[in-house]
Amino acid sequence: MKQNLLFDVLEIHNAPDFGFPERQLAQNLAFRKAKFGVLESCAQSVKETSKLYCYYKMDRPFLRVAPFKVEIVRFNPLAVLFRNVIVDEEIERIQELAKPKLARATVQNSQTGQLETASYRISKSAWLKASADEVVERINTRLNWMTNLEMETAEELQIANYGIGGHYDPHYDFARKEEKKAFSDLGTGNRIATALFYFTQPEKGGYTVINCKL
DSSP states (O other): OOTTTSSSSSOOOOOOSSSSSSHHHHHHHHHHHHHHOOOTTTTHHHHHHHTTEEEEEEOSTTGGGGGEEEEEEEEEEEEEEEEEEEEEEEEHHHHHGGGGEOOOOOOOOTTTTEEEEETTTTEEEEEEEEOOOHHHHHHHHHHHHHHHOSSSTOOOEEEEEEEEEEEEEEOSSSSOOTOOTTTTTTTTTOOOOOOOOOOOOOOOOOOOOOOOOO
16 A cells, blocks of 8 residues: 555654743744744734834933933733943944953753753854953943843853854743752842843844744
8 A cells, every 4th residue: 555645644743842942932833834824923913013102211310411212022922122221332342352262162961950051052152251351340230220130149251252153042031930059159139130242243043033922
């Protein structure tokens, strides 16, 4: 009896299971995009987009003179774009400080809490303390002004270099409730926000995708 190759071939699973639920979410979204041509769950309605706006942030004395340009991109989850908040001289200094410290980036094992390399994160990273240079301290102060979040419990400034072909698969920056040992060595609690500065703009790639509410 001739096999129907369309329906009788067994499903092949050749992707390793790393135990990360966000990987499955990403695969589901990719399938929906391939099937329907658009991530309709990520599209904002006219009612939602009508509530988005831009403004000058001037709630600190210094910002009355040099306000931040702020764009609300999405409310749920909140995504905010700050424009022109770092200058070339600061970027060059941070790169100079980070270059000798760059090493293969690691992830935290959700079971053991230990840091280890992973195939789904291909990049180099370095960490800079505020005391490393006045530019780092200045950026930390600026982050406080941008977000109104205290920096005492913030992590060190992380510099990431993805290079050619580098990537970081879908992931959560914060620890989920089942990850009891995450960030335990820091003693500062869970992450509540992520701020990204873009130092360079490659000709191709270089995107950061922030998922919609799932």
